Amino acid sequence: MKRFYDTSVLVAAFQRNHTLHDRAIHVLLKASPKDGYCAAHSLAEFYSVMTRIPVRPRILPEQCNLMIASLLERVSLVALNAGEYRATIEACAETGLSGGIIYDALLMSCARKAAADVIFTFNPKHFNQVAPDWERRIEMP
Numbered sequence: 122m123k124r125f126y127d128t129s130v131l132v133a134a135f136q137r138n139h140t141l142h143d144r145a146i147h148v149l150l151k152a153s154p155k156d157g158y159c160a161a162h163s164l165a166e167f168y169s170v171m172t173r174i175p176v177r178p179r180i181l182p183e184q185c186n187l188m189i190a191s192l193l194e195r196v197s198l199v200a201l202n203a204g205e206y207r208a209t210i211e212a213c214a215e216t217g218l219s220g221g222i223i224y225d226a227l228l229m230s231c232a233r234k235a236a237a238d239v240i241f242t243f244n245p246k247h248f249n250q251v252a253p254d255w256e257r258r259i260e261m262p
Contacts, residue, residue, distance in 0.1 A: 126163075150195075164192075201231060
């Protein structure tokens with residue numbers, strides 16, 4: 122089974138104090154690079170969130186880089202090409218979706234590209250908005 126992980130799940134899995142940590146780590150530990158995927162862009166989102174999250178002690182950039190290395194032992198990256206970016210933006214425009222939901226749409230395009238059987242996210246509402254045809258594949262851990 123091919124699993125795709127939204128950034129929200131990755132952050133929760135690596136932040137032990139996160140209220141959804143146990144649920145996130147449970148599904149992430151099932152992944153391997155052969156069946157686990159995340160968007161390449163999620164690495165940047167992960168880095169941004171983890172190095173700015175208000176925890177003590179603060180997560181240093183070097184520590185976050187090690188977390189990313191650990192994450193990459195479990196998942197393969199999926200990146201969109203320029204045409205796929207454009208097609209995703211056009212699809213959002215055609216359906217009237219605006220604002221930050223574009224980022225979830227881009228992640229959903231990566232999940233489609235990976236042919237994921239399940240998309241794990243803590244934001245199913247947005248994923249269902251951009252991909253109602255994949256509603257049965259979108260799950261909260």
